[in-house]
Amino acid sequence: DAGVIQSPRHEVTEMGQEVTLRCKPISGHNSLFWYRQTMMRGLELLIYFNNNVPIDDSGMPEDRFSAKMPNASFSTLKIQPSEPRDSAVYFCASSSRMTGARQPQHFGDGTRLSIL
């Protein structure tokens, strides 16, 4: 089975440019999570969706960050304009909302973002 697919795997761009990260969750999963990992702050949640609806975006650092989930099989995380401090590894994860179960989250391999 295909896991969570993220693209691109690496992105290097200049400060001020728009960056779009993409995620395809596991088929049948209806919860999707965006996390960011840095050396200073570790792994932290940015936003998550249930059934394509954003539930908690309190982790989104600023208005420069936005996330969408137009359908059950695709999500984007956009940064506009980007800044050097946005450099990090961004992970997408998905899980199933089976009633009464404690379903684990499955993570993609991440997008390593470098803003120069």
Add this chain to the structure above:
Amino acid sequence: DAKTTQPTSMDCAEGRAANLPCNHSTISGNEYVYWYRQIHSQGPQYIIHGLKNNETNEMASLIITEDRKSSTLILPHATLRDTAVYYCIVRSSGNTPLVFGKGTRLSVIA
């Protein structure tokens, strides 16, 4: 979700059992204990989870104390590929986000 405490780092000889402890003294009755690991440059990988009974799967065993205030993840025969950061996470709901601490950096040594 309850806070967890883990040692910063541990070493284990290849082929031996790796026992990774986790304290979660404020865990409440409906909270599960989850273990994930992160191998360098990869996304976190789910290992195992449990509520109060001991659990075993193809990757590891999870031993939860009777009072549920601590647990131990056991990798029965550690290999070099088990070198990773291991995260113990307490979580109350199946679809809420994971809150990661600093984890334990396990080094398996040949």
